[in-house]
Amino acid sequence: MAKDSATLDTSSSQEPSALPNLELLAAQCMDAIAWVGADMRFIYISPSCKKLFLRSVEDTIGHHIAEFVFPDDLPIIAAATRSVINGEGNAITATIRVIRGDGSLIWIELNSRLMGDAANGAPGDRAVTMRDVSDRKALEDELRAMAMKDGLTGLANRRAFDEALVAEWHRTVQEKSQMSLLLIDIDFFKKFNDAYGHQTGDDCLRSIGAALCSGSDSDCVDVLVARYGGEELAIILPRSDSFVAATIAERVRAVVERLAIPHGPSVGGIVTVSVGVATALACDGGSAEMPSALLASADKALYMAKTAGRNCWRSSLLLAAVR
Incomplete structure (x- = not known):
C-alpha cells in the first residue's frame, strides 16, 4: 500500500553523522x-x-x-x-x-x-x-519612573503616592510599628495665580517642591515627597512617630517661609503653607481602617491648621487596626 503523502516518514535513512x-x-x-x-x-x-x-x-x-x-x-x-x-x-x-x-x-x-x-x-x-x-x-525601570513622576514639579505623582502609601502601611503592620503622613497646602494659592499668572504659579510650585525635599530630609529612610493634587503636596514618613512628624512639619513650614516668595494677597505678604500631620500606630485593638483613615486624619489636621490662621501645622494620632 502506498504511503499517504501527508504522513511524515519516520523511517529516514539519514545517518547519525548528518544530524545536527x-x-x-x-x-x-x-x-x-x-x-x-x-x-x-x-x-x-x-x-x-x-x-x-x-x-x-x-x-x-x-x-x-x-x-x-x-x-x-x-x-x-x-x-x-x-x-x-x-x-x-x-x-x-x-x-x-x-x-x-x-x-x-x-x-x-x-x-x-x-x-x-x-x-x-x-x-x-x-x-x-x-x-x-x-x-x-x-x-522598563526608566519608563516606570517617568510614569510615576509629576511632570511639573518632578516629585512623585498621585499614582506613586497611592502605591507607596499602601506598601508602607503593609510594612508598618508587619513590623507593628508606626508611620506618619503630612498633607501640605499652599496658602491662598488661587489668589497667587490670579495675581501673578499661572506661569509664575508653576514656578512657585516647583520651588516649594524642592524646598519640601530638603525640609523633609531626616533620619527617616524612604521618605516620599509627592504632588497630591493641584497645590496640595504630601510627604510619607516611614517608621516615624508623632514627635518626628511634628518636627518635620515645622521644618517644612519654616523652609517655605524662608523662601520669601512675594504674595501680596496673603497674610504676611509671602507664600506660606499649612500642614496637616497624622501618625498611625499599628497595634492590636486599633479600629482605624488603613490607609484611608490616615489620609482622612491628615486632611482633618490640615483643615484645623487652616482654621487656626494658616502658616502652621496641626497633628493627630490614630490607633490603626492590624489586618
Whole structure:
C-alpha cells in the first residue's frame, strides 16, 4: 500500500553523522542553556555562561543555583519551584538578578521546563535557558519612573503616592510599628495665580517642591515627597512617630517661609503653607481602617491648621487596626 503523502516518514535513512551537532548549536547560542538537576545544581551548561556569569563552565557545573542568584530574588525561585511541585504547571518564567564572577549584577530572564514529572514533593531535572535582559529592564525601570513622576514639579505623582502609601502601611503592620503622613497646602494659592499668572504659579510650585525635599530630609529612610493634587503636596514618613512628624512639619513650614516668595494677597505678604500631620500606630485593638483613615486624619489636621490662621501645622494620632 502506498504511503499517504501527508504522513511524515519516520523511517529516514539519514545517518547519525548528518544530524545536527547539538553541543555545537548550544555553543553558538547567545542564551545560556543548562540542565539543572532535582538538587538545583547544574549538570550541564553551555559555553555562553562565560559571557553571562563571567564564570567558566568548569566553575559552574556542580554548583547550586543559589550561588548565582541575588539573595533578594531567591524567594522568586522558591515560589516558582512550589508552583511546579503543586502541579500548577511544568514551566516557569522569571526575571531575576544574578551575581557574576566579578561581583557585578545583571538581570536575566530565566525559562525553566521540567524534563520529567515532579515526584516525592520535589521537581525533577529541568531544562533551563537564561538571557541577559539588563538593557530591557533598565528601559522598563526608566519608563516606570517617568510614569510615576509629576511632570511639573518632578516629585512623585498621585499614582506613586497611592502605591507607596499602601506598601508602607503593609510594612508598618508587619513590623507593628508606626508611620506618619503630612498633607501640605499652599496658602491662598488661587489668589497667587490670579495675581501673578499661572506661569509664575508653576514656578512657585516647583520651588516649594524642592524646598519640601530638603525640609523633609531626616533620619527617616524612604521618605516620599509627592504632588497630591493641584497645590496640595504630601510627604510619607516611614517608621516615624508623632514627635518626628511634628518636627518635620515645622521644618517644612519654616523652609517655605524662608523662601520669601512675594504674595501680596496673603497674610504676611509671602507664600506660606499649612500642614496637616497624622501618625498611625499599628497595634492590636486599633479600629482605624488603613490607609484611608490616615489620609482622612491628615486632611482633618490640615483643615484645623487652616482654621487656626494658616502658616502652621496641626497633628493627630490614630490607633490603626492590624489586618
